[in-house]
Amino acid sequence: MKNYLILAAGLAFAAPAATAQSTASATGAAAAPISAGQRKAAEELLAATDSEKNLSATIDRMLSAQLEQNPGMKAVEPEMRAYLTKYMSWPSMKEDMVQLYAREFTEKELRELTKFYQTPTGRKTITKMPELMAAGMEIGQKRMQEHLPELQQAIAEKLKSQPPGAVK
Secondary structure (H helix, E strand, O other): OHHHHHHHHHHHHHOOOHHHHHHHHHHOOOOOOOOHHHHHHHHHHHHHOOHHHHHHHHHHHHHHHHHHHOHHHHHHHHHHHHHHHHHHOHHHHHHHHHHHHHHHOOHHHHHHHHHHHOOHHHHHHHHHHHHHHHHHHHHHHHHHHHHHHHHHHHHHHHHHHOOOOOOO
C-alpha cells in the first residue's frame, strides 16, 4: 500500500504544471472566470503539446517502473490501472489543465506558446521533454543519495539538542 501511495504521489507531480496547480489551490484563491478565447487558446496549447498522449505515456511509464521495482504488486495492476484511468486520465484532468493554463497565461501568451510548440524546435522540445525530465530526476536522486549522510547527521544533531518530547 505504501508503494501504491508513492506511485500516486509521483503521478501527481508528473502531470504538466502540477506545481503551479497545487500552489494555486493551496492559496485558496478563487478561480477567476476565463474568457472563451482564453479557454480556446489553452485547449489549443494543450493539443499542440500532445498533453493527452504525454499524460497517458507518463502514467504507463510510472506504473511499469513501479511494478518493476515491486513485482508483488503485479497482482493489483488492473485495480491500479482502473484507479489511474478514473482519476489521472486525460478526460478526467483536461478541464483542470485548461483552467490551470488559462489562469497562468494570458490568451496572447497561450497563442505564442502554441506557435512555438508548432515549430520544429518546439516539436523537438515536446519529444525530448520526457527524456530530459527523467534524466533530471535521476541526477537529483543521485545527488540526494550522495549527500544523504549529511542530512541524516544534521537531523541527528538537531534531535540531540532538543528536549525530550519536543520533536514529534
